[in-house]
Amino acid sequence: MRAFPIYGWALPLAALALAPQAGAPTPWPQGVVKIATQSPLSGGQATLGEGVRRGAQLAIEQLAGALDKLGVKIELAPFDDQGRPDVAATNAGRIVAEGSILLVIGHLDGTALSALDVYREAQLAMISLAAAPAVTDLNYANASRISGRDDVQGVAGAEFARTLKIKTASIAHDGTTYGWRVAEAFRKHATKLGIEVIGFEGMQDRPGFDRIVAPLRARQPDLMYLAGNPDEAARFLREAREGGVRARFMGPDALASPDFVRMAGRVAVGTYYTTTAGPLSSYAGARQFARAYRQRFKNDPDTVAALAYDATATGLKALETAIKEIGGRGSPRGAVAAALRKVRHAGITGAIEFDEKGDLKKSLYFVFQVASDDPAKWGDNKEVMRLELPPPPLKKQD
Numbered sequence: 001m002r003a004f005p006i007y008g009w010a011l012p013l014a015a016l017a018l019a020p021q022a023g024a025p026t027p028w029p030q031g032v033v034k035i036a037t038q039s040p041l042s043g044g045q046a047t048l049g050e051g052v053r054r055g056a057q058l059a060i061e062q063l064a065g066a067l068d069k070l071g072v073k074i075e076l077a078p079f080d081d082q083g084r085p086d087v088a089a090t091n092a093g094r095i096v097a098e099g100s101i102l103l104v105i106g107h108l109d110g111t112a113l114s115a116l117d118v119y120r121e122a123q124l125a126m127i128s129l130a131a132a133p134a135v136t137d138l139n140y141a142n143a144s145r146i147s148g149r150d151d152v153q154g155v156a157g158a159e160f161a162r163t164l165k166i167k168t169a170s171i172a173h174d175g176t177t178y179g180w181r182v183a184e185a186f187r188k189h190a191t192k193l194g195i196e197v198i199g200f201e202g203m204q205d206r207p208g209f210d211r212i213v214a215p216l217r218a219r220q221p222d223l224m225y226l227a228g229n230p231d232e233a234a235r236f237l238r239e240a241r242e243g244g245v246r247a248r249f250m251g252p253d254a255l256a257s258p259d260f261v262r263m264a265g266r267v268a269v270g271t272y273y274t275t276t277a278g279p280l281s282s283y284a285g286a287r288q289f290a291r292a293y294r295q296r297f298k299n300d301p302d303t304v305a306a307l308a309y310d311a312t313a314t315g316l317k318a319l320e321t322a323i324k325e326i327g328g329r330g331s332p333r334g335a336v337a338a339a340l341r342k343v344r345h346a347g348i349t350g351a352i353e354f355d356e357k358g359d360l361k362k363s364l365y366f367v368f369q370v371a372s373d374d375p376a377k378w379g380d381n382k383e384v385m386r387l388e389l390p391p392p393p394l395k396k397q398d
Contacts, residue, residue: 029100034077036095038106041080048304053078054297055308056105063313066320077101085114096122102336103315105308125337127311131276136358142337144354146311148276148363149391150178153252154185156274156365156387158193161223168196168221174228175204182252183227209236213243226251234263241267258375266373277303278366285348310347317343359391
C-alpha cells in the first residue's frame, strides 16, 4: 500500500492545546473503554476509510467478549481525517484529550506522521495501516504497524527478479521519498543477489525521457525497475518501448492501480508490480470474515477492512493483557502500548507479532503481473509470487 510521507508539517495549535501535558497520569476509564479510528470518511479516499471504520467495528462486536467479562465495555470512536495531515493532527489532539480512548487504529497513509507525536506525548498506542517506513523507524514505543513496509517492496522485487534469472537491471525513480527509498532498497538487494545494476536515474519533472532511454536502448538490460507515480511510470514505459527497449518492467505498488493501465495502454501488459496488500481473496482466512462483513454492512469488504479488523483484534488482546496485569493501577495508555509488543495473533491477513520498533516480525509481500490493457479487468491480474519477509533491523544510534 503506497504511503505519502509528510515532512515539514507543524501541529495545529488546536492539537497542542487539547493534548495533555507530557507525563501527566491518565486514570483508568470507568466501565467504558474506547478504540478510536483515524481514516478518511469523506473525500476521495472515503471508501477505504469506511473500510477501516467498519473493520474495526466488526472486530469489536465479535471479539470483545473477554473484556465484557472483565466488566469493560468497548466502544468505537471513529474520526474523519479526510486524508489531510492537518486534520489528522487536530483529531489527534481531541483523541488524547478523551481519557476513555486507549488505542488508535489508523492511519491509512502518511497522515500517521502528522499525528504520531501527539499520541506519543500521551503514551497512546497506535496501530497503523500505513506502509511509510518512518512510522516505525522513529522507534516510538507507542507506534506499531499492521502491514508491510514500502522499502521492503524493493527487497521483494529483487527476490522475484532472481527467479526470472535477471542478470542486469536499470532503475528509475520519481524523486519522492517513497520512490527513492523503494528504488534504493531494490538496488541494494539486487546487488547482493548478484544482479548487475547498470543505471539509477531520477525521472521526475521531465517532458521526455530520451536521456534515460538512449543508454537503455544501447545496453538492453534484462529488467527495468520503475519506482514512481503511475503517470510518470506510464509515460516512461511508453517511451522506452517506442525507443526499442526490450527489458521486462517491474515496480512497487505505485503501479498497482487501474490508472497505470489506463495511461500506459497495451504496453503495460506483462508488467510486474509488488504490493504489501493483496486482494482479499489472497488470504486463506478471509472467507468467513467477508461473509460476516457483508451480512453486517451490506457490501463487500476490501483488504483495508481486513487489516483494520486484524489491528483491532490485536488491540483487544493488548487491552485485556493490560487490564489483567496492572489491575487498574498506573498509566492505562502506557500499559496498552507495552502489552501490544507482547501480543501474538493469528490474523486474517497473516501472523501478527511486533518487533522492538513496532514492525511485524514477518510481513507478506505479493508480486502480480498485469494481464490486460483494459482497466475494467484489473482484477484479472495474476499473482505470480508471494514472499514473507522481515523488516530491516533497527538502526542503532551513534
